[in-house]
Amino acid sequence: MDQLIQNSDIRALFYVSLTLLVLIGVYVGVASLLRRYGKNPRYLLPAGTVRKVAWPLILILFSLLIRLPALRTLVGLEDYAATFRKSSNLIFIFGFTWALIKLLNVVKYILIAKYDKDxxxxxxxxxxxxxxxxxxxxxxxxxxxxxxxxxxxxxxxxxxxxxxxxxxxxxxxxxxxxxxxxxxxxxxxxxxxxxxxxxxxxxxxxxxxxxxxxxxxxxxxxxxxxxxxxxxxxxxxxxxxxxxxxxxxxTTDLLGTVFLYTDYNVPFQALRDELQRIVTESEQWNGEVANIQVTDSRANYVEVRATVSADNSGKAWELRVLVREKLIAFLQKNYPESISHTRLMLKNMGEDLKAGE
Missing domain, CATH: 2.30.30.60 (SH3 type barrels.)
Structure with a gap:
């Protein structure tokens, strides 16, 4: 009887060892395959693929190992077959779900790697x-x-x-x-x-x-x-x-607008020439649009719109700020009378003063 038990234990140990070696071989083979494809420029697998799927793969292989009847025989837990099978199922489900999520991350990385948001x-x-x-x-x-x-x-x-x-x-x-x-x-x-x-x-x-x-x-x-x-x-x-x-x-291209409110005697052509000089010296301008237009006129001012273009919103904002500052400084220095102001007309002022005396 003792001899039969000993033979049974040896046989169980042999099956468990063989299965364990097979599972280790599968893990090493899969890991080596993923590493080789990750290093080969012809393939799109990222270098960290092995690290991402290592633990899920270990859990899956472990769930297969504890399902073996030989393992229960080896540890003397033949009466807990249902518990081992249930645990194996749960670990397999958890490991397989985890592996799918990690593989989804790898697929996402592969698909978006060739696109640069910067x-x-x-x-x-x-x-x-x-x-x-x-x-x-x-x-x-x-x-x-x-x-x-x-x-x-x-x-x-x-x-x-x-x-x-x-x-x-x-x-x-x-x-x-x-x-x-x-x-x-x-x-x-x-x-x-x-x-x-x-x-x-x-x-x-x-x-x-x-x-x-x-x-x-x-x-x-x-x-x-x-x-x-x-x-x-x-x-x-x-x-x-x-x-x-x-x-x-x-599109990322944008048109930026700057509004100036000036007097009626503002020299529009001088503004156009100055705008062209400003944008030509600016790094934010993409070389497409730079224009001055009179978009409205009221009793005490004229609305002048400067339109400029840039490659993205950040550059458009910086260009608008620069153009606004430079055009105002240009009018202050060269045409101060063109800045919007309120006129007051006094008619027959001298006669009214004499009459008051």
């Missing part, structure tokens, strides 16, 4: 970043939800409770729908933003009278970084329901 004309890059950032969160949410569902359904008692819950799902669904309609609308608005893209990451927008950039887009809210470093947090439904300005919706 370029001057980064419209395509911002579009891709926005789509994949929001869709990645949606997919991760669904993966976690499915993983939790698979884990819970592996328990018989929960599965029986689930059947009774599904029987009353109609009433429960109506109640949940009414109570969570705002949350559902917000999530749907987030998905709509990802698909239709009224805004993108790093877009320049004017919202609630504030100038800022889109810093982050989630399923439920959007963060706008205001020019003075404040953060404006808005629900995603805001961008579906309310109007706002997007300065970089179709």
């Amino acid at each position: 370029e001057a004309d980064n419209l395509k890059a911002r579009k891709v970043y926005t789509q994949f950032t929001i869709l990645e969160r949606i997919v991760i949410f669904l993966l976690v939800l499915l993983g939790m569902g698979a884990a819970l359904m592996s328990f018989e008692s929960i599965r029986e409770i689930g059947v009774s819950i599904f029987a009353s799902a109609g009433v429960a669904g109506i109640i949940i729908g009414f109570s969570a309609q705002k949350l559902i609308a917000t999530v749907i608005a987030g998905v709509q933003i990802a698909l239709s893209q009224p805004i993108r990451i790093d877009d320049v927008v004017i919202i609630e009278g504030e100038w800022g950039r889109v810093e982050e887009i989630t399923l439920t809210y959007v963060i706008i970084r205001i020019w003075d470093k404040r953060c404006l947090v808005l629900p995603t439904t805001y961008f579906i329901e309310k109007p706002f300005e997007n300065w970089t919706r179709s």
Whole structure:
């Protein structure tokens, strides 16, 4: 009898050792393959792929190891077969879900690696970043939800409770729908933003009278970084329901305008020549538009609009500030009488004074 037990233990140890070696070989092989593809410039796998999927892969292999009957025999826990199988299922589900999330991160990195958000004309890059950032969160949410569902359904008692819950799902669904309609609308608005893209990451927008950039887009809210470093947090439904300005919706190129209010005797051609000199010496101007136009005239002033162009909103803002300052200084120095002022006409003043005496 002792000999049979000893042979059984040796056989179990052999099977466990063999399985362990096979699993280690699989892990080393997969890791080596990923590292080699990461170093080969012909492939797009990032260098950190092994580090990202290492622990999920270890969990998956460990779940397969503890499922072996030989392991239970070796540790003397043959009576706990159900516990081992249940633990193996849960660890496998957790590891597989984790691995899918990490692989999703790798795929996102591969797809957006060739787009650079720091370029001057980064419209395509911002579009891709926005789509994949929001869709990645949606997919991760669904993966976690499915993983939790698979884990819970592996328990018989929960599965029986689930059947009774599904029987009353109609009433429960109506109640949940009414109570969570705002949350559902917000999530749907987030998905709509990802698909239709009224805004993108790093877009320049004017919202609630504030100038800022889109810093982050989630399923439920959007963060706008205001020019003075404040953060404006808005629900995603805001961008579906309310109007706002997007300065970089179709292109990063912008036209900047500067308004001057001058007297009627202002020399327009001199202003045009001065504007051309200012923008030619400026690094912010893209060489496309520089023009002076008279856009309005009132009783006591003339509205003059200077229009200039730049490659992006930041340069456009700096160019507008520069043009405004230089044109005002030009009028102050060369044509001070052209600055807007109020005229007062005194008629027959001398006669009125004599009559008063």
